[in-house]
Amino acid sequence: MANPVAQTSAGYIWAMRAGYIALSLALIFTHLLPLETAPRRWIGPDLILVVSFVWIARRPDIIPLWLVAPMFFLGDLLLQRPPGLWSTCAVLATEALRMRAEDLRDMVFVLEWSVAAVILIAFYIVYFTLWSLLVPFDISGSLLTLQLVLTLLCYPVVAGLSWLVSGLGKTAPGQVDAKGRVL
Amino acid sequence: MAKDRSNAEDYTAPVRRLAVAIVVLCLISVFVVWRIDSPRVERFRTEITDRIVPSFDWAMSPVTATAHLISDFRSYQRIYDQNQELKRELQQMKAWKEAALQLEQENARLLDLNKVRLDPKFTHVTGVVMADSGSPFRQSVLLNVGRRDGIMDGWATMDGLGLVGRISGVGETTSRVVLLTDASSRLPITIQPSGVRAILAGDNTARPPLDLIENRDALRPGDRVFSSGDGDVFPAGILVGEVIQDQGGRLRVRLVADYERLEFVRVLRSHQIEDINNPGALIVPEIAPGAVLGPSPADARADTDGASNG
Structure with a gap:
């Protein structure tokens, strides 16, 4: 699925960054719509997380740390999560993925997906453990598990859509950016 | 590699x-x-x-309105069934209305005899629900009324039928209502007709369970649940719901407030609530042991019941 020639122009990178911010805000906004105020038994995938994962796995240069941390922290504040907990886990997970991004670009998609899956599962285990130990009220483990599974299943869909809509693919080994730096 | x-x-x-x-x-x-x-x-x-x-x-607002419009439109498809159901309910209601009118007259006579003045605390501000908590793990809504409308932390909110939750977090133009279904919500309640006291402990389900029940044997499914006002953080006597028993035999409360669709919420003014500035003082009061805790009769009774130091 990887695009043989990834786009590296500065305009493309900044457009993608703006797209990331807009997408995150739009997702937070849809979460906030007061459509269902009764407690639910179902839950959707965490799309902000999976978008960050896909984009960082494929183009770690596009979504830097200074973009990930504020977006997730804003999500913590607006979506009534314990401030800092989810965003800490998200920063650690995305950095773990970023460190492996160079290896990921040689892998077939299924392997890339499984690396992301391992990191995501670790993310949820750490989050659930810290919540249970440190937060004074309980979190529903079954809902969290459902969210993890759906988020994992969304990975290929988001990867495919990002490639189709914005041509986001892996860089080829040795490819350079507009200023001649190796990606 | x-x-x-x-x-x-x-x-x-x-x-x-x-x-x-x-x-x-x-x-x-x-x-x-x-x-x-x-x-x-x-x-x-x-x-x-x-x-x-x-x-x-x-x-x-437009997106929410459109979504509601669509779900309303879906309900038109069942309109005939609903009509029949409503007619049946109306028949029953007429009988109840007669009973209610008679009771109201009787009540008015009795109140007049006793010279009772209804609680003047219960004036209210009505707010519109702007947003929900944004995650299925928390149950709260954001109202479009805030500090500029005189809203204060700790005030009770209801939807016209029953209690919805309490204000927790007031901004200049918005305020957050933590719903009774939230996992961090605890509400002291009285169950009528037995008068048993308990705690309604939210657990992120639609039917929150009862906790710390004084006398479980006195309760029957169908009993009415009211806020008790214990601890002075909440006005007493607001309808919450009715007791039901789940399959596991646990007592839960079916809330009367329509949680499926909260659009307008009343915030009840109450001026006697305790000001919560210091979280530690809620658990361990900063008063010398042995002193009477507060002016409320509920507290005084709890003191004399619970300990010999009263």
Whole structure:
């Protein structure tokens, strides 16, 4: 699925960054719509997380740390999560993925997906453990598990859509950016 | 595979790691501060919400309205069944109306005899629900009334039928209502007709369970649940719901407020609530042991019941 020639122009990178911010805000906004105020038994995938994962796995240069941390922290504040907990886990997970991004670009998609899956599962285990130990009220483990599974299943869909809509693919080994730096 | 790292990367890698460490440290310290001094961080959260969410409102209201329109439209498909059902219910209601009218007259006579003045505390401000908590793990809604409308932390909210939750977090133009279904919500209640006291402990389900029940044997499914006003954080006597028993035999409460669709919420003014500034003082009062805790008769009774020092 990887695009043989990834786009590296500065305009493309900044457009993608703006797209990331807009997408995150739009997702937070849809979460906030007061459509269902009764407690639910179902839950959707965490799309902000999976978008960050896909984009960082494929183009770690596009979504830097200074973009990930504020977006997730804003999500913590607006979506009534314990401030800092989810965003800490998200920063650690995305950095773990970023460190492996160079290896990921040689892998077939299924392997890339499984690396992301391992990191995501670790993310949820750490989050659930810290919540249970440190937060004074309980979190529903079954809902969290459902969210993890759906988020994992969304990975290929988001990867495919990002490639189709914005041509986001892996860089080829040795490819350079507009200023001649190796990606 | 051998990695072909460039020189530039060798320089930036330690800087990167340092940046990650600093960011993670900042986030963790926010979490730790929240854990230690949650009111302060929650106030910060309220201010941020107050800035951002109203600016989304231009887009939010139409989308919400459209979604409601669609679900209304779906309900038109069942309109015949609903009509039949309503007719049946109306028949029953007429009988009840007669009974209610007679009771109302009787009640008015009795109140007049007793010279009772109805509680003047219960004036209210009505707010519109702007947003919900945004995650299925928390149950709260954001109202479009705030400090400028005189809303204060701790006030009760109801939807016209029954209790919905309490105000927790007031911004300039918005305020958050923590619903009774939220996992952190605890409400002291009285169950009629037996008068048993208990705690309604939210657990993120639609039917919150009863906890710390005084006398379980006195309760029957169908008993009415009211707020009890114990602890002076909430006005007494507001209808909450009725007792039901789940399959596991646990007593839960079916809330009368229509949680499926909260659109307009009444915030009840109450002026006697305790001011919660210091979270520690809620658990361990800063009063010398042996002193009477508060002016309320409920507290005084609890003291004499519970200990010999009263």
